[in-house]
Amino acid sequence: MTVSIEPPLAMLAEITHRCPLRCPYCSNPLELSKRSHELSTKVWLNILDEASELGILQVHFSGGEPTVRDDLTMLIKHAEKKGLYSNLITSGVLIDKSKLSSFVDSGLQHIQLSIQGADSKVGDYIGGFPGGHQKKLEVAQLIHDVDLPLTLNAVVHRHNIGQIKKIISLAEKLHAQRLEVANVQYYGWGFFNRKSLLPNREQLMEATEEVNKARDRLKGRLVIDYVVPDYYARRPKACMGGWGRRFLNINPAGYVLPCHAAETIPGLRFERVTDKPLSEIWYHGSAFEAFRGTDWMPAPCSTCDRKEIDWGGCRCQAAAITGRPDATDPACELSPDHGSMNSIAQNESKPSQEQFQYRRM
Ligand code: SF4
Numbered sequence: 001m002t003v004s005i006e007p008p009l010a011m012l013a014e015i016t017h018r019c020p021l022r023c024p025y026c027s028n029p030l031e032l033s034k035r036s037h038e039l040s041t042k043v044w045l046n047i048l049d050e051a052s053e054l055g056i057l058q059v060h061f062s063g064g065e066p067t068v069r070d071d072l073t074m075l076i077k078h079a080e081k082k083g084l085y086s087n088l089i090t091s092g093v094l095i096d097k098s099k100l101s102s103f104v105d106s107g108l109q110h111i112q113l114s115i116q117g118a119d120s121k122v123g124d125y126i127g128g129f130p131g132g133h134q135k136k137l138e139v140a141q142l143i144h145d146v147d148l149p150l151t152l153n154a155v156v157h158r159h160n161i162g163q164i165k166k167i168i169s170l171a172e173k174l175h176a177q178r179l180e181v182a183n184v185q186y187y188g189w190g191f192f193n194r195k196s197l198l199p200n201r202e203q204l205m206e207a208t209e210e211v212n213k214a215r216d217r218l219k220g221r222l223v224i225d226y227v228v229p230d231y232y233a234r235r236p237k238a239c240m241g242g243w244g245r246r247f248l249n250i251n252p253a254g255y256v257l258p259c260h261a262a263e264t265i266p267g268l269r270f271e272r273v274t275d276k277p278l279s280e281i282w283y284h285g286s287a288f289e290a291f292r293g294t295d296w297m298p299a300p301c302s303t304c305d306r307k308e309i310d311w312g313g314c315r316c317q318a319a320a321i322t323g324r325p326d327a328t329d330p331a332c333e334l335s336p337d338h339g340s341m342n343s344i345a346q347n348e349s350k351p352s353q354e355q356f357q358y359r360r361m
């Protein structure tokens with residue numbers, strides 16, 4: 001059945017890949033975009049115009065670290081003028097009081113601040129940025145002082161999943177409204193470092209129990225988003241809310257992607273927002289059409305009653321594990337490749353001496 005195409009709900013604006021942190025699970029591609037390839041302010045202003053005309057409601061300014069760009073305030077202001085809800089996804093380490101005020105005065109509505117651990121020892125080690133954790137605590141206080149809604153984003157893996165209880169306490173202490181406990185997504189840098197990041201089943205079960213206890217205790221005060229990681233799941237998540245259904249991503253060089261990791265999928269052709277109208281790319285771009293709806297699905301998805309719930313799971317994960325981007329996501333128990341995912345989880349979650357590689361330009 002062909003599904004009708006609605007306008008996208010949100011746009012991830014990756015305005016740069018530059019970042020002072022070096023997290024080994026970074027969602028950016030292994031081949032990072034250089035500063036000289038970044039889009040100009042003028043082009044980003046045009047993109048915001050086009051996004052608003054297309055019916056997009058939210059823009060998430062992201063990177064890399066979006067605050068490395070001097071024109072971020074101007075972009076936030078323009079988003080506000082165009083009626084777009086703006087969210088800043090940041091490591092926080094470059095934000096001071098005056099920068100934050102300029103974002104707020106320009107209309108910023110929400111901040112998503114990342115933390116790499118519950119304390120400086122773990123946080124600074126994972127982020128590869130000495131002093132970063134302390135700086136984040138200070139920024140969270142500044143965000144609270146200006147009364148801006150705060151989501152704390154904690155990416156968890158073998159090295160910090162044991163800190164989950166402390167991470168939840170930290171979110172409370174920092175007055176976050178929401179805590180996203182996001183398990184590493186294993187494509188790009190995460191895939192590259194999988195052997196040194198995958199948690200084992202016991203670690204995962206303990207963390208899940210802590211989250212469930214905290215959810216009850218903090219009802220009405222702190223929302224905790226937490227999904228069992230794919231490597232231990234029985235059904236996949238509806239990645240991106242379904243391919244080409246709700247989100248688009250524009251990378252620093254202006255390529256429009258159906259998801260932030262779509263460049264890891266071989267054979268897809270991406271178009272640049274400087275070459276074609278954004279709406280044309282959204283409705284007719286070949287990369288968007290490749291896995292939109294359900295017509296592309298193989299068995300068992302094609303006859304499954306969940307096919308319009310999870311949309312067959314994650315295309316980047318299917319490509320990374322099976323080499324076939326149109327395969328059923330191996331996170332699904334019904335996938336013929338589910339066994340390989342189980343074996344990877346078993347084999348690669350064993351404590352190893354292998355050190356992860358930090359992200360590098
Ligand atoms: Fe989802 Fe496909 Fe698994 Fe059905 S078979 S649950 S549609 S991934």
Ligand code: FES
Pocket residue numbers: 239240259260261262313314315316317
């Ligand atoms: Fe690309 Fe899931 S991360 S579709």
